[in-house]
Amino acid sequence: MQVTYYGHSCFTVSTNGKKILFDPFITYNELAKGKVAAETVEADYIILSHAHVDHIADAVSIAKRTGAKVVANWEIAEWFKKQGVENVHPMNTGGKWNFGDFTVKCVVAQHSSGLPDGSYGGNPMGFIISNNEGSFYYSGDTALTLDMQLIPTWAKLNFAILPIGDNFTMDATDAAACAKMIDCKEIMGVHYDTFGFIKVDAQAANQAFEKVGAKLHLLEIGETRNF
Template sequence: MMRFTYYGHSCFAVQIKGKKILFDPFITPNALAKNIDISQIAADYIFLSHGHEDHVADCISIAGRTGAKVICSFEIHIWLNNQGITNTHPMNTGGKWAFDFGAVKCVVAQHSSGLPDGSYGGNPMGFVFTSEEGNFYYSGDTALTLDMQLVPQYAILNFAVLPVGDNFTMGIEDAIQAARFIQCNQVIGVHYDTFGFIKIDHEKAGKAFSDQEMKLHLLQPGETLDI
């Protein structure tokens, strides 16, 4: 079992073997996360799926304060280094690395990845985490892709974190198909409601998953789930 904390949009943290792992920090610009104080967020690692502002906005602030190691594409690694964040670990699609909490495999995400200043952010990525405490997949921002069928070869998943907001990423129907591809019935939804383009009907979304004998968790910013 792992502890999952949601901070709004696609920002969340997972605690594994006592390590606090933060993903895609976008909190201060998000009105839905107005009650989250980023100065209180602890992080040993920060994983960035891609370079868009709604995934990196608070990275420099949190990494600078906590000293967390930032794992990201090579291009984002250079961008961060140029802004004084030097505790970074660059990776790219297909690569795998053993960290002190477990191993991480970088997998395909079908999206774009420009940085806030307009520079190139490298390939968008998803991540498959394997550890003694459990395994999970974070797809990052992505379309439904047949590459997801490879994920079960890397890990039997306890849960998956998938975008469900549509328009910029997968919507509900494609997220259900993604869950089939990755062979995981426990899905935590992200990348929804933050902007007008990605607002969803929570009740309808939950029913669509339950009709397929799957569970969709839609958390409130600040909510924690043991899963």
Template sequence: MDFTYYGHSCFSVVLGGKKILFDPFITGNELAASINIGSIEADYIFVSHGHADHTLDCITLAQSTGAQVVCSWEIHEWLNKKGVPNTHPMNTGGKWHFDFGTVKCVVAQHSSGLPDGSYGGNPMGFIFITDEINFYYSGDTALTLDMQLIPMFAEIDLAILPIGDNFTMGIEDASEATKMIQTKKVIGVHFDTFGFIKIDHQKAIELFRSKGLELILPEIGETINTP
């Protein structure tokens, strides 16, 4: 699976020949100034919750790419009103079979207000179960015992977790989440973008390593091929 990082919690993966973008927030991120959103292609856009740092470029990219947006019911309605008709609403506990594999929505402990102040529905995480890889993207979340359920749904090869603290899990909690998920490899997101979430990269990597875990901190614009 090719994983490309666009900064903050925005990334894309290629699965089954489909390009899947997550939580598009690029133009509002000073650290991602080198990214040209006009060059981004997507067949699907997955949105974990409504906050602007996860939805800012969703409408623009959905319209320019024609991608189907997968999101909560409330975000689906909001996007439809904003001129994005190609949406697929989901909610926590549900799953759907897409042409690249199966996605199950799971609990994320966070909040979810949309940029205009309206309600964004339940924040969600996503488990992707595919022929190539099984991975879990938690979205913005606190450490929660609900993560113990994830290995019941799939054997997870890779987890993509927020690690910046203050608004989400920090490094210590993310390492505990990794053990609950029963995986060994994590790609960290939701760090360094703002002063509230700056981290010590080496300290974070070493903490994970001390627990027998691997933490990858991608550079913005970097593509990683990972099983």
């Protein structure tokens, strides 16, 4: 599986010839300017962890341009229909669905969720994505929670994508504890440095993961790597 990072919590996973875009927030991310443009990002699927604007800001425009299927909780899916996006698949915590190219299982995320117009954004979620190429876990924005101990009962992970920025989500130490719970050695960090509230010490973050025998990957915006 190949991952391209677009900044904040936005990334694409290419697998089985399909591009899965997660939580697109590019246009309003100052760190992404000059490195990536939302207008050039391709997607076959768009998966949204929750409704906060720093996770869905570019989702409507990219969905309309690409025709990508939007996968999200019920409330977000209904809101997207009202924005003129018809190719949506609603899900909710605990459910799974085989899309043919991969299976999505929705798991617990401890966070909040509100749509840009102030309406209720439904349950925040994490996702386990699995197919013949392997499995990965994207936690979405979340606190550390004992529910993460369930993840390895559902999938043997090739890698995981976890927030490390603190303040709104787990910090690196808690994310490292999550890595241990989910039995995953390869971790890609997200949701850090974008705003003043979530600046991180990269060296300290790396050391937190080293202590649990895991490797933290902090990709540059626009960087692609294989997991």
